[in-house]
Amino acid sequence: MTQVTNTVRFVLDGEIMEAQGVRRTTTVLDYLRDDIQRTGTKEGCAEGDCGACVIMVGELNAAGTGIDYKPVNSCIQLLPALDGKSLKTVESLKRADGSLHPVQSAMVDCHGSQCGFCTPGIVMSLTNMVQTNTSPTRSDVANALSGNLCRCTGYIPIIDAALKACSQPVAALKVDDQADIPLLNEIRRPQHPTLSLDGDIVVQPVVRTRKGSEFVSPSTVDEVAAYLTSFPDAKLLAGSTEFGLQVNKQFLRPKNICYLGNVTSLGEVSETAQAWTIGAAVPLATVEVLVKNAYPDFSEVLRRFGSPPIRSTATLAGNIVNGSPIGDTMPCLMALGATLTLRKGAATRSVALQDFYTGMKQSVLQAGEFVTAVVLPKPTAKQVFRAHKISKRFEQDISATCCAVAFSLNGDVMTDVRIAYNGLAPSPCRAPKLEAVLEGKNAAQVTADALDAAIAASFTARDGLRATWAYRSLVARNLVMQFVEEAATSAQEA
Ligand SMILES: Cc1cc2nc3c(=O)[nH]c(=O)nc-3n(C[C@H](O)[C@H](O)[C@H](O)COP(=O)(O)OP(=O)(O)OC[C@H]3O[C@@H](n4cnc5c(N)ncnc54)[C@H](O)[C@@H]3O)c2cc1C
Ligand code: FES
């Protein structure tokens, strides 16, 4: 069982590493490069955009017999969050006999590297992919590389290299980690809270400085609630894709950081016949797969959310609480009638996401209160759900707007219409005046003029850095028209 040692313990290539004296906001990238001289991992942007810093983070599978990996941007991940996990960097790929991993050999053979700055990150993204997908299509490879920018080689030789590597036996593609498994079992984090003699929960820190700043990593929701009761200003850390950015670019240094990634129940999805309950630490990559059949458009919005290293850690709850006006998951969740489960102390309450925001980056969340889950209703009979994100670049880009529309189609008549957008108002929101244009009508009765008038009456015209208002309002209208017309056509053809 993990001891409280004020030491971050993780496994690196068959060895338990003990990082002592690190700050609570030390990034994994800084630790790798500055403290242990693993300089193969590069720093390009320090904000999760370029992929030069991609590494693989491993966690024991449920049986404790193998390791599940995900690609992460080490520049925006905090080292204390690694406690109890394992790490693979580009240096880890060298075999005992000095030979290269098949992905590296293929990169050489296919001339996949010129200046080489992007290469370690690209190799790690591809090596991560082949741990689970050993016969990828070109499109799979492009998706795996969507968070890796290469300025000089161009992607064709790199994609060729990935496919060539996969001609090797499956066993050769696996990273060497047999020695890591018992060590991960040894440093596994405790599953239960520590209790004082009075029976109170004592949340043990991973890192605590002499000035009393600390990073805690609880295992249960009760511990999180107890910690926030003691420290209502503590900052919660989930996937770190926004938090890490603020650490690097805005020098965010909260006194108390409470990491949710080790709270087992928050990493789970449960379901009833009516809904999924998605824990607040479930990564978007899992949600993308979860909703693929029921809501393919939502899954597609998630596939275009950031990149694989972003989606491997980023959460719905983090996106929602961060509350950016262009947050991408909220329009889909609002149109689908999602609710949030909030916890404060021993009390829980449920809030509809559409009622969550009170202004730009402001919400009904109280001090010491946090999101434990997002409840997403399952599709109902006759329900149509459509969504699309408009951005200049297909992946790894910020929305001009994302529109989501849900309604029931009875014959050709639309009822129970819900429309939501991001990018048009200070926070993502529903658009009741547009909903009224559709409610009780068929597609032929919905006119562009009526939608334009509803948009003008609903939102304040504002040009932005990413799009003019003329463009935003035009695509906002056209997306609704497109969804309505396509639903009518599909219904006629059925
Ligand atoms: C390169 C890059 C690409 C991105 N692309 C997109 C994109 O395409 N679309 C988009 O919408 N966003 C994007 N983002 C923004 C970011 O990834 C998302 O907002 C993400 O969902 C945040 O989730 P997280 O788990 O990483 O949150 P964190 O960074 O861990 O936390 C974000 C905020 O939420 C709070 N928080 C987290 N969990 C809880 C909880 N359970 N209860 C209460 N508060 C909580 C934290 O305290 C913090 O204030 C991108 C970011 C980067 C760096
Ligand atoms: S340094 Fe660019 S993504 Fe990390």
Ligand code: FES
């Ligand atoms: S090889 Fe130079 S950036 Fe990719």
